[in-house]
Amino acid sequence: MAGGTVFEILTLRGGSWSIEATATSQQEAQVEAGRMLNRPFIDGVRIIKESKKSIAQLEPTDILFEKVKQKTEGKVFVQQILDAPLCSTTDDLYEWPARSTINQLMRTYLDKVNLTATELMHSAKEIKRLLDEGTLINSASAKVAALQAKKTDGNTNARRDEIYDFIRDINARVKTATDRKLPRVRDVGFNGLMQAVNGSFAGPDAGFMARVAVTAELIDNRNLFGKLATLLEWATEVDDETSFQVIDVFISDILWNTDVLRELLGSQRDLGSALVTLICFASGEPIDDGIPEDLDPEHPKFINFTLNRFLAEGRLPDSQAVLFDRVKRQLEGVNPLSRGDREEEREVFSGLLSKLIPDIEVVGGPSIAEAVTQRQSMIINKGGQKGLKEAAASMLPSLADPGRKAGYLLALLECALGQDLLRDDIDQHLEKILVLPPSVNHIVRDKMPPNLKMRKITSIYYRIEQSSLSDEQKDKLKSRLDDLLTSYIVDGKLLEKLDNPERPLHIRARMLVSMVQPEMLPNGRASSLAREIIIKHLRRPNFEKEMVATISDAAEKAQVLRQFHEQLNRCGFFG
Template identity: 30%
Template sequence: MVSSRENFEVQVNKGGRWATETVVAKEDEARALAKKFLADKKCEGARIVRNWMRSDGTMDESEIFSQTRSGVDDGPIRISPIEDVPPEKCETPDELMAPSGRNVVNRVFRSYLDKAILTPTELMHNYKELKRLQEKDTLVPNAVDRVAQLQTKDTEQDSKSRSAELFKTIDEMSARAKRVENVKLPKLDGRFSDAIRSIRAQAGAEDVDYLAMVLLSRDLINARSWVGKLEFLCKLAVEDTDPHAVEMLDGVIADVLGSSVVQEILGWQPGLGAAICRMFDLADGKFPTEKSEAGESAEILNRLFAEKKLPISRACLLDRAHRQIKSPNPLYRSEDGKELEELKKLVERTMTPTGFVSGPETAEALTIRYSRQIEQGGAPGRKATVNGLYRMLPDRALGLIYILDLAGTPWGATATPDIAELVDYCLSARHLGDFCLRSLPPKEKMLRATLAHKTAAANTALPQVVRDKICGFIDTMLEAYLVTEQIVEKLDHQDSPLRDRAVRLVQFCAAGVLPEGKAMTRARQRILALLRQPNFDAHFIDGFTDPVRAQKALRDFHVLLVKAGFG
């Protein structure tokens, strides 16, 4: 008699994701069902998971059967349409295997990689998998032609010669993979950095990092689901302390994040807009993992992002989010008329205390999304688009940051007159309360205005005379605000001890609430007046009974002075 504490879960692989089809009580019944599913040529894989209830109520899971197919016979596989590639051309196999090159491979071969459940790293470091791809219809020639066309657009090189260069690079990469196919490498049963050190001890002519990626790929290819690959890589990354090893793992995690696994990590979301916001949360390490379908993998990934250990993966995730923003897919399908409401939430989520998440890239993506709501075309449509998105921002300061970021993008270059008109409108503000949201506290008002000042100063898309005009206007407005609101006087209250007054003033100057200019000069003049008082140091430590503490307080103050620009 079969114990009620045991059952067998039969799962089927669909589009790179394992989904439970049924749960049965007997193992032989589960195996018969798995074989039945595999009899269908369109089935990508089947596996059986044995679930056993322990006496303490916890569940023990173990996989007792698994079979997958790397190429399901459901018709021809085509390259995925891509409209842009990095401007830098890959001239060598190493450049093609770098993160930017793998990102292009990830996008153009997306359909094939999803069916084979392979990352670009595994593909490029495994001769058999690379050969299988090259023999798959005209997939590689079509991809090479498309990339060559994009890379030679608006250049003097013709696409045919660029295609020849790419084929040569691919052949060299394939020959290298074949050369190391049977090279014996150490086991990856501990830290990745330990394996790299072992390889370094035995490596001959081959590059150590290349062999390390071959080793990683050999183990990674055994994980036959995207969540499995992610879990394998994240556990290696979280357990390693070697920066170079983590950087290499970061690149491969970015490969995995180019797949459908992101949907499993995010779990169910009410719409595309909400899913994109969650992508930004994940990139910041602030994703709520409770509803994720990726389990522990999502928790570890979120932790790695929070610790800022995955810059390559973060860039990949942000790139994916921006592509989704620019896509024609609605942000919310279930209810008509909610598109603009969802877009406003997206605008609010992408605006951070330091500006848009990715600056110009975010500004352009949001603008393209908004343009789909505009019926007019040509110049009137561009004007309506820029003005419409500008009005979604809460005040002129953030609006100015938006149009300044947009000015440096290809889309913004087509709307120069409209951007110039909005710049003039921003500079018509009468005072800081008219430029920033009135309800903001004084410090937040000054920080926001200063952010707009910094954005303008760093914007190379605008003529220098325009940048100077914007920065001068904001600086003058901030100086007037210091005077009218008596900001400096409140910090330098005469009834407070000298030490407290000096520290408050210097902290104010060091806090980044003011840009370099007239406003900052006014604040510093007040500090200089204090510093020039006779016997300032003696008055500063007045009240300390412990000489050691007194000297430490004085040293800390001088460090703060340097931070505030009193070097």
């Protein structure tokens, strides 16, 4: 209302107050302030009447309402972990597997001080603070050493000494790097920083110095969501993969924080809904109605839209891995997927499977295949080794499509559970799905055109070829699929239908060559049938002239011949 009183809502973030919103009544302002106080990273709210005073100059009498979250100094401890990758050099600690371990071990500490694992390892001040504290680093080193010793000679003390050597080396490197006068991002921009670093350093040293410089820029911002916004703003300015790799390291560390994920995903009905949203986000599926044309860092959804776009483009592989790791750990956890009964739990899980195993590739890879098996064992309420075996078997009917079944089993084979407990079961399931059926139609039961059925069988063939199955088992399954494809082509007289003399020769030729495209048929007996007919045509005198004889336009003739040659080349007819 023009000329009316305006009430300003202030929020406290990272120790600083700022104006967040306005309202036309104090009651409306208090309702909105209550909503804001429930958000992560907002530590307090105030309501004041619109004033010309600076926020820093407010008097107690100016504040109409104030509420600040009570800070509890919860005990900082080292988290439990089940595995720790071996590191042979200091540089290994900066890579994804080691940083993943550090992010898990030091979660409560990092969340308390609002730092990322990478910042911690690239700031002399923060390393000193952690070393001076003593207890945490000693406890973390002992846990890692005990796990790693089982993979080596079993000497925990020796392994712990190596870890301490790595820590001392990191500390020395950071101190040396701090003495190098690198430009600040705020002065030269992120591209300018990367140019300066790449001009002075090479190989791992360039990456290390870039991370030191980025840490120097981010470390004073003790708001993880604010760090994320800054990194994404820099990312919109760069194109080269090396720069994105540096940004990805920091973003992936930030995404370990639970509050950041909650802020990104918004309010969710239950765990199942949250996981579906997280899977879609991590996969780069568009959110809302697409990115607005006027998107800039001031837009309220800048972080969500920009992060989602870079994930879709494959620019942030470590960040994507963190998100799918979160999905994995939640699936393996004990929290129910829904708030309803067991039947609703099954329905929610089925929806999750449609996202995680949409076709022959499992989204998130072998670790997700293992996680859904663990969750299935909880749903059927059977534990132990027997429960896991029954879980894997009972997963298959719900997947329905043969590509999804094969993809799940072959991904499961590549994780520890599949290699150990379920190895024989996986072989038996694959034989039942792919060897025992008498025809292609008994494997692919859906009503679909012949070309799509052949594509489905061929995609399974290639997935088997790339799998961890033994060579003997691979050959057995591939040979059987080739036999089934051959019978399908012969019994259905598919080649005769394609090579119908009533059709123009150029159409017949194109359709025959399409039969031996790599995605249609694998190189084997089935494709040889079509190749023989194609070669027979190619050997005819004046074949190409005959092929375009019914086409009157010279340009169209040339285009048909060019496309035909491209098809032949793709199928390996020219060597």
